[in-house]
Amino acid sequence: MTATGTIDRSPPPGGRPRPMELDPADRRIDVLDDRPDALAALAAEPAAAAETPAAAQPRQGWPALGWAVAGIAALVAVALCFDAAALVARAFAASNVLGVAVSGLLAAVVVVVIRAFVDELRGLGRLRRGDALRAEAERVIARAGHGDAAGVAARLKTFLDHRPDTAVAWRTVDTHLTDAHDDRESLYLVEGALLVPIDRDAYGAVVRAARDTALATALSPSAVLDLAIVLWRTARMTREVAGLYGVRPGPVGQVRLIRRLVSNLAVAGLAETAHHAAVDALGGSLAAAVSARIGQGLINGLLAARLGVAAMHACRPMPFGPERAPNLLGIRAELLRMPKEVF
Amino acid sequence: MAVPPAPVRPRARGSDGAAAATVNDAGSGDVVPPISRDDLRYYGQRAAAQASTLAARAAEKQIRVGVTGLQRSGKTVFVTSVIDNLLKGGRLPMLTAIAEDRFLGAQLRPPPAADVPRFAYEGHLGTLTGTPAAWPARTRGVNQIRLVLKIRPKAMMRRLVSEARTVTLDLVDYPGEWLLDLPLLDLDYPEWSARTIRLAAQAPRDRLSQDWRAWLGQVTPDQPADDETARQGAALYTAYLQACRSDDTHLSVIQPGRFVEPGDFANAPLLAFCPLAGADARDRRGGLGRLMADRYDAYKASVVRPFFIRHFARLHRQIVLVDLLGALNAGAPALTDMRAALTDSLASFRHGRGTWIERLTGTRVDRVLFAATKADHVAATQHANVRLTLDTLLADARREIRFAGAAIDVTAVAAVKCTRTVVTDHDGRQLACVEGIPAGRTDKTVLFTGDIIDPSDPIPEGIERPYRFMNFQPPPGLGRDGRGLPNIRLDQALEFLIGDHLA
Numbered sequence: 146m147t148a149t150g151t152i153d154r155s156p157p158p159g160g161r162p163r164p165m166e167l168d169p170a171d172r173r174i175d176v177l178d179d180r181p182d183a184l185a186a187l188a189a190e191p192a193a194a195a196e197t198p199a200a201a202q203p204r205q206g207w208p209a210l211g212w213a214v215a216g217i218a219a220l221v222a223v224a225l226c227f228d229a230a231a232l233v234a235r236a237f238a239a240s241n242v243l244g245v246a247v248s249g250l251l252a253a254v255v256v257v258v259i260r261a262f263v264d265e266l267r268g269l270g271r272l273r274r275g276d277a278l279r280a281e282a283e284r285v286i287a288r289a290g291h292g293d294a295a296g297v298a299a300r301l302k303t304f305l306d307h308r309p310d311t312a313v314a315w316r317t318v319d320t321h322l323t324d325a326h327d328d329r330e331s332l333y334l335v336e337g338a339l340l341v342p343i344d345r346d347a348y349g350a351v352v353r354a355a356r357d358t359a360l361a362t363a364l365s366p367s368a369v370l371d372l373a374i375v376l377w378r379t380a381r382m383t384r385e386v387a388g389l390y391g392v393r394p395g396p397v398g399q400v401r402l403i404r405r406l407v408s409n410l411a412v413a414g415l416a417e418t419a420h421h422a423a424v425d426a427l428g429g430s431l432a433a434a435v436s437a438r439i440g441q442g443l444i445n446g447l448l449a450a451r452l453g454v455a456a457m458h459a460c461r462p463m464p465f466g467p468e469r470a471p472n473l474l475g476i477r478a479e480l481l482r483m484p485k486e487v488f
Numbered sequence: 489m490a491v492p493p494a495p496v497r498p499r500a501r502g503s504d505g506a507a508a509a510t511v512n513d514a515g516s517g518d519v520v521p522p523i524s525r526d527d528l529r530y531y532g533q534r535a536a537a538q539a540s541t542l543a544a545r546a547a548e549k550q551i552r553v554g555v556t557g558l559q560r561s562g563k564t565v566f567v568t569s570v571i572d573n574l575l576k577g578g579r580l581p582m583l584t585a586i587a588e589d590r591f592l593g594a595q596l597r598p599p600p601a602a603d604v605p606r607f608a609y610e611g612h613l614g615t616l617t618g619t620p621a622a623w624p625a626r627t628r629g630v631n632q633i634r635l636v637l638k639i640r641p642k643a644m645m646r647r648l649v650s651e652a653r654t655v656t657l658d659l660v661d662y663p664g665e666w667l668l669d670l671p672l673l674d675l676d677y678p679e680w681s682a683r684t685i686r687l688a689a690q691a692p693r694d695r696l697s698q699d700w701r702a703w704l705g706q707v708t709p710d711q712p713a714d715d716e717t718a719r720q721g722a723a724l725y726t727a728y729l730q731a732c733r734s735d736d737t738h739l740s741v742i743q744p745g746r747f748v749e750p751g752d753f754a755n756a757p758l759l760a761f762c763p764l765a766g767a768d769a770r771d772r773r774g775g776l777g778r779l780m781a782d783r784y785d786a787y788k789a790s791v792v793r794p795f796f797i798r799h800f801a802r803l804h805r806q807i808v809l810v811d812l813l814g815a816l817n818a819g820a821p822a823l824t825d826m827r828a829a830l831t832d833s834l835a836s837f838r839h840g841r842g843t844w845i846e847r848l849t850g851t852r853v854d855r856v857l858f859a860a861t862k863a864d865h866v867a868a869t870q871h872a873n874v875r876l877t878l879d880t881l882l883a884d885a886r887r888e889i890r891f892a893g894a895a896i897d898v899t900a901v902a903a904v905k906c907t908r909t910v911v912t913d914h915d916g917r918q919l920a921c922v923e924g925i926p927a928g929r930t931d932k933t934v935l936f937t938g939d940i941i942d943p944s945d946p947i948p949e950g951i952e953r954p955y956r957f958m959n960f961q962p963p964p965g966l967g968r969d970g971r972g973l974p975n976i977r978l979d980q981a982l983e984f985l986i987g988d989h990l991a
């Protein structure tokens with residue numbers, strides 16, 4: 146299947162082919178169809194293992210500090226092993242029963258640790274896979290050629306295997322796709338059927354978190370408690386949003402994700418000083434009229450909302466199509482209505 | 489909007505009405521009784537009800553969309569497919585209201601103006617989906633049709649129940665030749681004559697206008713006015729215009745439009761004029777030049793202006809269908825001519841010129857979509873380049889109205905998709921071709937049409953006939969699945985044209 150370059154200005158090698166009529170029976174003719182068999186199959190059977198490994202990311206070399214930390218970690222691990230072995234030996238020396246119990250306990254601990262480790266790795270892997278998929282989708286959409294959408298769709302299918310109800314959505318995509326759609330249009334349709342419903346849920350989660358945060362911090366008596374509330378609630382929200390999109394980061398992954406969100410805020414120019422946010426939210430003169438507590442609550446709510454929207458951007462396995470990105474206006478309006486209801 | 493009648497004041501009731509009753513008992517019927525709490529509540533409810541009907545009326549939007557394009561550009565097929573797809577709703581996945589599941593359905597309604605023929609949707613659809621499937625016949629003049637669309641508005645977060653809203657959509661199909669008449673409003677007869685004669689002397693028009701120009705050489709504006717001579721000139725001029733429109737020349741600048749698309753004016757004496765060499769505003773009374781100039785002015789006053797007022801000035805949105813592939817088939821001169829015609833037509837969408845009509849009516853077209861039609865004549869891989877080619881043709885004119893005019897977009901559509909794209913191996917090279925039944929045949933063929941390689945120069949010099957686009961038959965069994973006619977990008981075209989009204 147060819148993807149004729151859209152703005153390829155150079156004449157094709159071997160000169161410009163002349164217009165001609167061909168015999169439909171005579172030649173090997175492929176149907177150029179953006180719903181290639183891969184996608185049709187996706188619609189039919191629930192699980193397809195058409196996953197292509199994430200594009201190999203160039204690994205950055207470890208800095209010296211990294212090596213040092215790794216070395217220390219290794220030493221600690223070795224020490225722990227010696228200690229454990231010594232412990233087991235001591236237990237057996239005391240009594241066989243105690244020895245068996247301790248080694249059983251140790252085995253359980255090891256299993257749990259390994260499980261956690263594997264989960265973490267898997268979560269990180271999904272996070273990375275989502276990033277790779279988004280990057281690939283961005284590339285395909287920008288090129289707007291033909292024939293590459295199916296690969297992205299297949300990867301998305303695997304990525305979303307945690308969703309129970311995708312078969313119907315894939316069938317919808319399948320009915321609407323024709324050979325005339327280019328990759329951008331095809332992926333727009335895929336996105337509309339598969340991701341937009343998730344967006345709706347995720348947006349709901351963000352709104353809820355923003356409201357909770359605003360309310361709780363408005364009512365909380367101390368700044369320390371404020372901070373705790375914000376941290377806890379945004380962490381929960383992030384986990385929720387990530388889970389909806391099929392990213393399930395463990396603790397490390399979550400820290401990484403939140404760090405990315407915060408830096409996204411800065412990069413996207415979303416970060417605002419508290420003052421700006423308050424003026425933004427309330428309109429200058431009104432801000433003065435509202436008590437500082439409520440203002441603080443609103444600011445925290447808006448911050449949570451921003452983080453939530455950033456989380457949606459960071460976890461969504463495809464970029465938002467035109468007009469589909471969530472906006473803060475709705476949340477803002479929602480938060481502004483709150484003081485009236487609560488007080 | 490009619491002022492709602494003043495509310496009838498209810499009779500005061502209950503304990504609160506006691507005071508009022510006393511006043512009334514005193515027998516002074518004219519005295520306004522003090523307002524009771526019930527009254528207040530009544531007025532409050534009344535006002536709220538009025539406000540909500542007003543809001544509902546405002547919410548009941550009405551949009552008029554003009555569909556135009558030169559002859560055979562695909563207006564009738566386009567309107568038919570748009571109606572069919574809106575009625576059935578199954579093939580417009582990228583119309584946001586449908587994608588968001590807020591589109592509740594559409595219905596045909598009787599058209600508003602009794603003196604404008606109704607667009608014969610049922611007939612055209614019958615022709616397209618009949619056996620054998622055929623294309624609709626040519627249209628004369630303006631047709632219009634009305635649909636109502638039922639929409640659930642985008643739910644605001646708090647508005648739990650958002651009530652369904654209706655949008656009235658009028659589609660007006662009128663010849664693009666008439667749109668090209670509008671620039672005449674700004675030209676007087678001598679200017680127009682000079683311009684037209686200059687154009688007629690250029691290749692490839694010189695060949696087509698030979699007879700008429702020979703006639704021009706024999707007459708002068710000063711010779712005595714004579715209806716027979718005027719008719720003769722008009723007939724030759726019309727023949728020249730018709731020749732310009734033929735498939736193999738495919739020229740677009742055709743003025744005045746009624747000479748080729750007369751509508752109700754067939755054989756009217758009004759049309760018995762043509763440009764004259766050496767015409768001058770000071771031509772003497774009783775001369776041929778004056779006769780022609782008078783008729784030209786009458787044409788503007790009783791044909792162009794009424795069209796402007798009755799139809800064009802009432803449009804909110806406009807789609808201009810362009811048979812770009814036909815022009816590419818015909819060659820470079822057709823393309824150059826098309827650029828001129830598009831530029832001319834764009835001038836009508838420039839705002840703020842302070843023309844009398846703009847002040848008079850207040851409405852103006854605020855979105856214009858230029859669409860290359862019959863995109864199914866080329867392989868899907870070529871659609872982007874077809875669009876870019878049209879975009880390039882419009883580029884200069886667009887720049888001019890960017891800051892003071894309608895929003896403009898360009899696309900490539902097929903109202904009825906008659907082919908599919910296939911890839912063939914040919915001499916070790918892969919070619920994207922279209923497969924379908926060519927017009928006038930019964931069997932499928934596979935056609936490589938030639939690729940547009942550089943959209944800014946689609947017909948490079950030295951390459952003879954780089955393209956061969958063919959007309960196709962509507963596929964058999966069209967519309968049988970009840971989802972609406974298969975199409976290419978109608979949803980995106982509609983999104984641009986009316987999407988904001990469906991939000």
Ligand SMILES: Nc1nc2c(ncn2[C@@H]2O[C@H](COP(=O)(O)OP(=O)(O)OP(=O)(O)O)[C@@H](O)[C@H]2O)c(=O)[nH]1
Nearest residue numbers: 559560561562563564565623626627902903904906
């Ligand atoms: N393949 C294909 N052909 C089309 C399409 N639309 C129009 N055509 C062709 O173009 C011809 C003219 O289409 P019409 O819709 O009748 O054009 P029109 O602009 O209404 O023409 P007039 O009424 O004569 O001005 C048809 O007979 C078809 O051959 C399309 O979507 N696909």
Ligand SMILES: [Mg+2]
Nearest residue numbers: 563564626627
């Ligand atoms: Mg027609």
